[in-house]
Amino acid sequence: MEVTTARWIQQQTKRLDAQPIVGYVRGDQPSAESVAFAAYAACAYDRADAAAVACRRLLDAQLEDGSVAVWLDEKGPFWPTSLACIAWRLFEKQWPEVAKGWCQDAYQRGLAFLLRCGGEKIARNEIIGHDSELVGWPWVLGTHSWLEPTAMALLAMRHCGYVDHPRVQEATALLLDRQLPDGGANYGNTFILGQTLRPHVLPSAMCVVALHRIKPSPQRLSNTVGYLQTELNRPMASTSLAWTIHALVSSGWDSPSGFELEFDWPLRSAIKRLQTTDENPHRQNQLMLAARFRESPLLDLPPFDYVQTKDGENE
């Protein structure tokens, strides 16, 4: 049966209301990232009860040091802390009376934790192409900074009002440094042993979203947007598509005509693909969120100035 996006969203909203606490795989234990995305989707569709349940569950899982682990109620790694902070902040913005007294404390403790953490520096050498001394965030403490956890942390800092923190500038520098010459980025390597690596959709899109409304807009980011526009013409999986839609909407933010790309076909394709495999609420929530386009709360951010001029990016 032909999928219509509007009807699918109607069904998904009911599902989200009924079960906001989900994991990566249906039936598995809840994961922080999945619950955070359920909270974003609930905010996006004005589902106060579902958003509250998800945000409360993240709060219950917050450890004494402010971190939130991948699997709720277990120890580390901490990287979803950023995503939990965004969830609490979005909830606070939308329902300030309900959030009073607990959301702000939760995201401030989460941000304090993140600001105590950083990736391990590696001395620069000719083998590795990126600036291995820039400090962003690692997936696991004690290892190097990588692109996606740094993008998540940057988004969290921007959403939670930490935009003036020096680490926002360093995280921005890191994301730009890891863009590939012809556009796009991968997990965080540019050149290895003299060869340029290939870009991947998801981390490329996450960079663009994390740098949403950056002023001035760096050329490297434009190349990455161009890469994503091309990739949209081929089959794209749910998570990659959700972030790509956010990225491309972001790229057309200040354009008088807005974004001009057609998202309905890729959205319907991704929805159809999900319907032929096992149900996956985590991916469904990500697509729901993306289907809000410009109204996605993930993009509800003011512009920010990038002032660092390392290797002449903005000079």
Place this chain on the structure above:
Amino acid sequence: MSQANDPTEPSSKPDRRGFLVSGAVATAGVAGAAYWKRSSRLRDSVFIARNQKYDGELVRTIHDGLIACEFDPQSVAGKRVLLKPNLVEPSRLAPHMTTHPAMIQAAAEVFRRWNAEVTVGEGPGHVRDTEQALLDSGVMDALADAKLSFADLNYQEIRAVENTGRASKLKQFYFPRAVIEADLVVSMPKMKTHHWMGMTGAMKNLYGVIPGCKYGWPKNVLHFNGIPQTVFDINSSVGRTITIVDGIDCMEGDGPILGTRKPMGLILLGTNLAAVDATMARIMDILPERIPYLALAADKLGPIDEPQITQRGESWRPLVDPFLLLDRDHLRSLRAAKTHFVT
């Protein structure tokens, strides 16, 4: 703080059968140590088939090869078999980087005929969106065609299992449920060069059973603890394994991602991963004892010396065809000759 995020630190008691048997106390250490002892005592067989094609009789080749290596089909009847292909970073531009879907379907068919319950599982090392990796590799369609279930090893529920190798300082590994519950893990690598290790094969392919959500993308915790050491440790800890190598369209040069296609038309398989990897190295004109993780594995996880490996099917010697290696200091000692290096 570091303790809370350190995969070496157990969040629960190491428990191999924790998903299956409540209160079980059997650990991977028991299974792993038993396997280690058996492997170090016996000779092992490696089967090689040549002139293989993806649209050829792969089922027959794999079936005959396993029987030739004295694999007992009864040992998997009614049991769980996990096929672990290599989908580290699939790209439509480089299908020779990843295990071909036809190999996965063929292996599944063989084990299903032996009444095993077959699942395909992978935790791509560089790609966080596993659904995208399945799309780009063509494996998603293959799974649907063959009605095969897939276990996302990057995101599935995990449990701590003791590191029985202890070549690295890691005390345990977190393995996904599908790996812990599997009665047999079938490593299905691509025959490729590797720009750090020289080659990647059956043993290195098991990096993909390590969950990204716990170890990152790339699985940087393993790198920080030593690639050879952690390859050895994972292989020591994972339980019963065999391997079926996709050596039909291979990769040379700057593998495992950016190398060039090298058609070989081979399938290698065996019940001991170290023995198969050593044979594969010889065909690539690489000295197995110079590959750091094979050196660690020698006589602990399996034989790598030629006299200890019983050859089945084709002999490896006429098949030797040097794979280009990067002309780098750390790779130059991997072959006796000074030829077949590229910049």
